[in-house]
Amino acid sequence: MAIRKVGVIGCGLMGHGIVQVAAQGGFDVVAFEGDKGALDKGLARIEKSLSKLAEKAIEKGKPKEQAEGDAKAAFGRIRGSLDKKDLADCDLVVEAIVEDLDVKKKLFAELGALCKKETIFASNTSSFPIGVMGDASGRPERMVGLHFFNPVQLMKLVEVVRSSKTSDDVFAQARAFGEAVGKTPVSCKDTPGFVVNRLLVPYMSQALLMLERGDASKEDIDAAMQLGCGYPMGPLTLTDYVGLDTTLSILEGWVKTYPDEPAFKIPAILRQKVKEGKLGRKTGEGFYRWEGDKKS
Ligand code: 3HC
Secondary structure, rough: OOEEEEEEEEEOHHHHHHHHHHHHOOOOOEOOOOOHHHHHHHHHHHOOOOOOOOHHHHHHHOOOOHHHHHHHHHHHHHEEEHHHHHOOOOOOOEEEEOOOOOHHHHHHHHHHHHHOOOOEEEEOOOOOOHHHHHHHOOOOHEEEEEEOOOOOOOEEEEEEEOOOOOHHHHHHHHHHEEEEEEEEEEEEEEOOOOOHHHHHHHHHHHHHHHHHHOOOHHHHHHHHHHHHHHHOOOOOHHHHOHHHHHHHHHHHHHHOOOOOOOOOOOOHHHHHHHOOOOOOHHOOOOEEEEOEEOOO
C-alpha cells in the first residue's frame, strides 16, 4: 500500500477518532490543530479511549502486556502539530474541520499548494460535495470522501466517496486505507449525504418535527425506535450524540441547494436549541442533559 504517513486536520469529535484508528492501523499520523488547547484535548481523548479499549481487550482475554503495549505503540505513532507544513509529505491528508464549505475550499486550496504532488486528499464531510473540494485543491483526481461515523473508534463503517473526477487508483487506495484502519468501506457517489446521512438526517429531522407537533414525548419517540426497530439509540438521543449544530448545518446546506426536496426540512426546535447553545452531548445539554458520554 502506498499510504504510510497520514495527516488529519482537526482533532475534535470526529478528527481525534480518525487520528486514533489510523494510528491503531499502523500508520504514522500527524494530528494537526490550529489551537493548542484543542490539540491537547484531542490527544487526551485518544489516550483515554486507547486505554479503555485496552481494558476491554484484557477482559476478553488479550494478555495485559500486549494490550497495553499495543495502546502505547499506537499513541506513539501520533505526532501533534500546530504547523500545517508538517502535512506536506503526508501520503494522505484527511480533513475533519467545521462543516463550512467555504472554509473547506480555502483549506484544500492551501493544501494543494503545500503538499507533495502524490498526496491524496480526503474530506470527512457529512454532506458537502467532494468534487467541489477537489476542484479547490487543484488536483480533483486525487480527492475522495472518507466519511467516518461517531464514535469513530467503535463504528465499523467508512463511506468512500468518489466524484466524477476521482481516479480509479486513488479510489482503490482510499478503500484499502479504510480496510487497514479496521473499517468496512462502502463505495458512494458524490450525492448529498452519500448513503447514510441521506437516510439518517431526514429521519432525525422527522423525529424532531414529531416532537414539535407534540405527537409523542422525546422519551417515547426514542423508546419506540429503540425497542420497535432495534436501533441502539433513539433519534433524539442520536441527534444529541451527533451534535445539534452539525445536524442543523447539514440540513441548512441541503435546503439551500435543494429547496424543492420535501425530505429536507429544518425543525424550528433545532434552530432554537442551537441558538441557545444547547448543542447536545458536547455542551452537556441538547434534548437531554449529559455527563460525558452518558445521559444524566
Ligand atoms: N472509545 C473507547 N470506548 C468507547 C468509546 C470510545 N470513543 N465510546 C464509548 N466507548 C465504550 C463505553 O465507555 C462503554 O464501555 P463500558 O461498557 O465499559 O461502559 C462501551 O463503549 C459501550 O458504550 P455505552 O455503554 O455508552 O453503550 P452502547 O452499548 O450503547 O454503545 C454506541 C455505544 C456504540 C455509541 C451505540 O450506542 C451506538 O451504536 N449508537 C449509535 C451511534 C450512531 O448511530 N452513530 C452514527 C451517527 S451518524 C454520524 O456519525 C455521521 C455524521 O456525519 C452525522
